[in-house]
Amino acid sequence: MESKGVVKENAGGIQVDRRTFVKGTAAVAMALGVGGFLDNIFGQQVKAHEPAPRPTKWDEEFDVVVVGSGTGALAAMVAKDAGFSAVILEKAATWGGTTAISGGVLWVPNNYLMKEAGIEDSLEEAFEYMKKASFGQSSDELIHAYIDNANPTLDYLVQNGHKPKIQVPYADYYHGSIDHSRKLGRSVIPPGLGRELMRTVRAAVDARGIPVYLQTPAVSLITDESGAVVGVWAKSPAKGKISIRARRGVLLATGGFDHNKEMREHFLPGPVYYPSAVPTDTGDGILMGMAIGADLRNMNEVWGWPVKEITIAGKKMGSFDGGGERAKPGSIYVNRFGQRFCNESANYDATTRNFYWWDNSIMDWRNIPAFCIVDSEYRKRYKFGRQKPGVEQPWMNRSDTLEELAGKLGIDAEGLMATVERVNIFAEEGVDRDFHRGEKPFDRLTYGDSERTDLKNPCLGPIKTPPFYGVRVYPGSLGTCGGLRINGNSQVLTPYGKVIDGLYAAGNTAGSPAGAGYPGAGATLGAGMIFARIAALHMAKKN
Amino acid sequence: MVFLFSELIDYVDERMDVEMKQVTAVIFLVSFLIWGTSAAQAQTTQKDLIHGLGCDSCHDTEVPQKLEGNGVCLSCHGSYSEVAGLTSKMEPNPHVSHLGEFDCVACHKPHGESEFVCNQCHEFEIKMPEAAN
Numbered sequence: 001m002e003s004k005g006v007v008k009e010n011a012g013g014i015q016v017d018r019r020t021f022v023k024g025t026a027a028v029a030m031a032l033g034v035g036g037f038l039d040n041i042f043g044q045q046v047k048a049h050e051p052a053p054r055p056t057k058w059d060e061e062f063d064v065v066v067v068g069s070g071t072g073a074l075a076a077m078v079a080k081d082a083g084f085s086a087v088i089l090e091k092a093a094t095w096g097g098t099t100a101i102s103g104g105v106l107w108v109p110n111n112y113l114m115k116e117a118g119i120e121d122s123l124e125e126a127f128e129y130m131k132k133a134s135f136g137q138s139s140d141e142l143i144h145a146y147i148d149n150a151n152p153t154l155d156y157l158v159q160n161g162h163k164p165k166i167q168v169p170y171a172d173y174y175h176g177s178i179d180h181s182r183k184l185g186r187s188v189i190p191p192g193l194g195r196e197l198m199r200t201v202r203a204a205v206d207a208r209g210i211p212v213y214l215q216t217p218a219v220s221l222i223t224d225e226s227g228a229v230v231g232v233w234a235k236s237p238a239k240g241k242i243s244i245r246a247r248r249g250v251l252l253a254t255g256g257f258d259h260n261k262e263m264r265e266h267f268l269p270g271p272v273y274y275p276s277a278v279p280t281d282t283g284d285g286i287l288m289g290m291a292i293g294a295d296l297r298n299m300n301e302v303w304g305w306p307v308k309e310i311t312i313a314g315k316k317m318g319s320f321d322g323g324g325e326r327a328k329p330g331s332i333y334v335n336r337f338g339q340r341f342c343n344e345s346a347n348y349d350a351t352t353r354n355f356y357w358w359d360n361s362i363m364d365w366r367n368i369p370a371f372c373i374v375d376s377e378y379r380k381r382y383k384f385g386r387q388k389p390g391v392e393q394p395w396m397n398r399s400d401t402l403e404e405l406a407g408k409l410g411i412d413a414e415g416l417m418a419t420v421e422r423v424n425i426f427a428e429e430g431v432d433r434d435f436h437r438g439e440k441p442f443d444r445l446t447y448g449d450s451e452r453t454d455l456k457n458p459c460l461g462p463i464k465t466p467p468f469y470g471v472r473v474y475p476g477s478l479g480t481c482g483g484l485r486i487n488g489n490s491q492v493l494t495p496y497g498k499v500i501d502g503l504y505a506a507g508n509t510a511g512s513p514a515g516a517g518y519p520g521a522g523a524t525l526g527a528g529m530i531f532a533r534i535a536a537l538h539m540a541k542k543n
Numbered sequence: 544m545v546f547l548f549s550e551l552i553d554y555v556d557e558r559m560d561v562e563m564k565q566v567t568a569v570i571f572l573v574s575f576l577i578w579g580t581s582a583a584q585a586q587t588t589q590k591d592l593i594h595g596l597g598c599d600s601c602h603d604t605e606v607p608q609k610l611e612g613n614g615v616c617l618s619c620h621g622s623y624s625e626v627a628g629l630t631s632k633m634e635p636n637p638h639v640s641h642l643g644e645f646d647c648v649a650c651h652k653p654h655g656e657s658e659f660v661c662n663q664c665h666e667f668e669i670k671m672p673e674a675a676n
């Protein structure tokens with residue numbers, strides 16, 4: 001890493017130093033204004049993410065430094081068990097990141113619960129499935145690493161108090177579309193969801209005496225003359241800027257760039273509304289890696305899900321519309337022309353893709369915003385914007401006629417009425433001739449309402465009982481899933497495929513092993529925890 | 544007085560459905576306000592249920608106006624993150640959420656029955672303290 005002098009520049013009224021780098025993606029990083037990402041931490045402006053000089057004396061020393069307390073936390077436990085010291089740095093005041101607010105589901109093919117339940121599976125089939133389900137944006141190396149290390153990771157969690165069950169009725173997300181899927185069993189969930197999972201992990205971390213520094217963001221990586229990562233600079237609430245040596249390696253697990261507007265705009269192919277990740281996931285780890293020349297992968301991807309725009313206590317927010325609502329009979333998505341544009345009962349990630357149609361006839365996103373339309377039969381049975389049946393809210397735009405509803409939401413009324421008429425015929429016939437809703441086993445098994453004996457298709461119901469309800473829906477995300485390019489050891493690589501010694505990434509800070517797909521519920525936490533464990537095992541082997 | 548009132552609400556809570564509870568709460572409230580002003584000989588004409596403070600403690604205009612933001616609450620309670628620190632043992636911490644620094648009065652209603660707004664969507668096992676303080 002060469003420094004070509006220092007340029008003074010005014011960013012937001014503050015004088016900052018910007019070094020110019022010549023190698024690798026550092027140039028891209030500069031173009032994005034890495035030097036301009038000023039974090040206002042503890043009321044003090046600090047310059048984040050630029051590689052900082054090596055300290056003359058380290059403030060603290062550990063074998064393994066884990067940055068981020070979500071899925072990465074597992075690495076600290078594994079390192080400690082191998083006899084090494086570890087620390088977890090967390091920017092937020094709270095533990096567990098997005099992982100702790102998640103469903104806590106892990107996607108683990110051929111797991112012990114499947115065996116107990118007599119569900120047949122094999123790692124070979126899982127590999128074949130995941131290879132197709134990552135749509136060309138992963139690699140055999142990463143997929144093998146995922147599949148081969150999934151069970152050891154789950155078993156390790158279970159040894160440490162994790163008590164999952166098979167997630168019923170979750171089929172693989174492309175079940176019926178991609179071969180070697182399973183209709184049940186690969187997704188496992190703890191009863192208390194992500195909160196319970198991360199409570200278990202925290203107890204295990206505490207039991208090992210691993211320090212967790214909250215409100216202590218890592219701000220930049222420290223490298224030696226060879227370019228190897230040997231530590232991090234962090235901001236401590238009590239001590240200010242501190243240098244922390246990592247004798248064996250640094251694991252960047254700072255989540256995605258969900259809340260970094262500039263990165264979202266420059267990397268993602270379209271807008272993402274109301275991102276669901278914790279607000280501290282601002283791409284820090286990715287930027288820190290870029291700043292020392294790391295390569296990137298999968299930056300155009302998110303784990304997508306649609307969100308309904310609701311208002312609670314005067315505050316607009318996105319309520320995720322995973323499938324429990326959207327996919328049920330009597331609910332459809334339409335665009336402003338009143339036209340449907342997707343199979344509403346497909347998995348949420350695939351459904352989110354259908355929002356991104358840039359239509360050159362109107363020079364705009366044709367399906368953004370979209371609208372979820374339901375009738376009173378639907379509202380009697382299912383939640384709407386997470387509100388139970390019977391709960392009325394002004395943002396539901398309750399209307400006696402579809403025309404009135406279209407007027408309130410700005411939808412073409414004729415278009416909407418024609419669509420609903422057509423959907424009602426489909427419902428009667430049990431066949432969605434436009435988007436094949438309810439044809440794939442996934443739709444029926446996972447999201448359909450099998451108790452509706454009044455329907456020919458458990459995913460398709462008529463929309464005819466007034467009053468009608470409608471809300472805006474947008475493409476949202478559970479997390480971005482592009483980031484630093486890693487190999488099967490979770491080691492970060494340069495654009496030339498060279499390993500950056502001492503630097504590891506996992507979770508949404510790394511280019512996802514699932515690429516542009518979402519193989520099944522739990523694949524995102526899976527990618528995080530599996531690769532965090534792999535990283536720690538690799539660091540432990542270093543001599 | 545505030546303490547007594549909250550006990551009564553608890554009593555009501557256990558025995559009545561929500562609608563009845565609200566009606567009863569109003570009756571209790573009115574009788575307690577009358578009782579409160581005379582018995583405690585307070586200088587103010589109306590009391591705020593959460594803190595037992597006078598109108599002008601929060602509304603400093605002659606004709607009380609609707610307040611915006613958390614400024615008034617935080618002028619006594621410190622920063623939002625300090626408040627979050629007080630509830631850090633709760634799971635989840637109601638003052639750390641995707642809503643960011645949410646309006647205090649969305650849940651802690653000085654003039655009405657407090658409501659744990661998060662549970663309009665979630666199902667957390669958290670109850671509002673009837674009268675904090």
Ligand SMILES: Cc1cc2nc3c(=O)[nH]c(=O)nc-3n(C[C@H](O)[C@H](O)[C@H](O)COP(=O)(O)OP(=O)(O)OC[C@H]3O[C@@H](n4cnc5c(N)ncnc54)[C@H](O)[C@@H]3O)c2cc1C
Pocket residue numbers: 067068069070071072089090091092095096097098099100101102103104105106107216217218219253254255256276277278280281282284285303477478479506507508509521522523524525526528
């Ligand atoms: C409601 C919801 C439900 C979900 N359910 C599931 C599910 O059941 N299964 C599944 O597989 N996926 C699920 N997901 C997605 C999944 O939660 C995320 O993809 C996953 O948690 C990401 O893990 P991570 O470790 O990469 O990031 P996170 O868990 O977000 O952890 C990153 C941490 O790094 C911290 N950090 C950021 N910058 C710094 C810095 N500079 N220094 C120190 N720390 C820093 C952040 O504060 C954060 O705590 C869900 C998501 C949501 C929103």
